[in-house]
Amino acid sequence: MKTAGIVGGIALLLSAGIAFAQEGSNVAPARQQAKEQVKEAKGAALEKRQAVREEAKQKMEVAREEAKQKMEAAREATKARIETVREEAKGRVEAQKEKAKERVAAIQDKVKKQLAEKMANQFERLNTTWTDHFLKLLDRYEEIAQKMQDRAAIAAARGKDVSAATAAIESATAAITTAREAVTAQAAKTYVLDASVVAAATSASNQGELVQGLRKQFQDLHKSLFQDLFAIRDGVMKTAKTALQSALSALNKVPRVDDDTDDEATSATEQ
Amino acid sequence: MDNQYNAQQGSSAVWWVAGILVLVALAAWYFYGKQTPAPSTGTSTAEQTQLPAPTASNTTADISTDLSQLADDAAALNADAAASAADVSGF
Numbered sequence: 451m452k453t454a455g456i457v458g459g460i461a462l463l464l465s466a467g468i469a470f471a472q473e474g475s476n477v478a479p480a481r482q483q484a485k486e487q488v489k490e491a492k493g494a495a496l497e498k499r500q501a502v503r504e505e506a507k508q509k510m511e512v513a514r515e516e517a518k519q520k521m522e523a524a525r526e527a528t529k530a531r532i533e534t535v536r537e538e539a540k541g542r543v544e545a546q547k548e549k550a551k552e553r554v555a556a557i558q559d560k561v562k563k564q565l566a567e568k569m570a571n572q573f574e575r576l577n578t579t580w581t582d583h584f585l586k587l588l589d590r591y592e593e594i595a596q597k598m599q600d601r602a603a604i605a606a607a608r609g610k611d612v613s614a615a616t617a618a619i620e621s622a623t624a625a626i627t628t629a630r631e632a633v634t635a636q637a638a639k640t641y642v643l644d645a646s647v648v649a650a651a652t653s654a655s656n657q658g659e660l661v662q663g664l665r666k667q668f669q670d671l672h673k674s675l676f677q678d679l680f681a682i683r684d685g686v687m688k689t690a691k692t693a694l695q696s697a698l699s700a701l702n703k704v705p706r707v708d709d710d711t712d713d714e715a716t717s718a719t720e721q
Numbered sequence: 722m723d724n725q726y727n728a729q730q731g732s733s734a735v736w737w738v739a740g741i742l743v744l745v746a747l748a749a750w751y752f753y754g755k756q757t758p759a760p761s762t763g764t765s766t767a768e769q770t771q772l773p774a775p776t777a778s779n780t781t782a783d784i785s786t787d788l789s790q791l792a793d794d795a796a797a798l799n800a801d802a803a804a805s806a807a808d809v810s811g812f
Binding site for chain 2: 566576661694
């Protein structure tokens with residue numbers, strides 16, 4: 451009886467082990483299946499995300515191309531406008547220039563005459579040179595603003611918050627436009643001798659009066675030209691550059707803004 | 722004897738006159754040279770300044786380089802103003 455009891459117990463234990471083993475063999479495929487389902491879902495989500503990003507990238511490329519074309523068009527329009535205003539200004543002061551030439555030609559002192567001839571054209575030339583230089587600088591500022599926009603768009607496509615940077619870039623672009631308008635207005639200005647206020651030299655006796663009148667004119671032209679150019683340099687040009695610097699520091703505040711790799715895609719591949 | 726004396730006096734007078742003329746010429750040259758300074762070449766600093774080529778990429782480091790490479794115009798415009806002022810005051 452005792453032996454039968456022991457044998458029965460052993461049999462029970464053995465059958466329980468088999469039952470557990472059978473149950474275990476049913477659980478393993480289910481887990482495997484669940485794992486695969488999760489993996490598939492992850493893969494699908496990743497693909498979807500990548501597709502969305504790809505679409506965003508394409509949109510960004512289109513926007514970038516449009517912005518570049520717009521920038522080029524604005525540049526061309528400014529160039530054409532500057533040409534026009536300069537031509538108009540030339541026409542406006544043609545008669546005045548001729549009169550000024552007559553006054554300068556009446557100077558008897560050769561050295562003074564040579565200097566006056568040079569200065570009569572100098573102020574106009576300096577204005578052209580500096581307005582051209584400012585426009586070149588503004589073109590470069592615009593290129594830099596475009597680069598910032600591209601960088602912000604890349605960061606935005608990766609899910610970063612670039613709202614502050616975008617606002618700062620827009621301010622910089624507006625400052626550049628304002629500066630461009632001011633420089634165009636400066637290009638339209640003329641700095642020509644006003645011969646009507648300079649006494650004509652009818653004889654050798656009033657040479658002194660002629661030279662004195664011309665000297666006063668040159669002093670006034672010099673003062674007015676450089677006051678205008680300094681105002682542009684220290685005003686709108688400086689504002690545009692400062693706005694660009696602010697936009698850059700706003701862009702720098704975006705975390706890992708220069709990281710072009712796709713974080714989630716990388717981590718998924720690693721898994 | 723008198724003739725020899727007269728000839729000597731005449732030649733020294735010529736030397737005196739020549740010396741005075743040279744001195745006057747030198748003084749005039751110095752005076753006018755000081756009064757009318759050599760006019761500036763007329764070439765503006767802005768004409769000579771070439772903007773450096775922009776960097777290729779749009780990383781913030783490169784954008785920062787692009788911005789800092791753009792030279793400050795303050796000195797160049799001041800130089801042009803000074804050259805022009807010198808011309809005006811030399812007139």
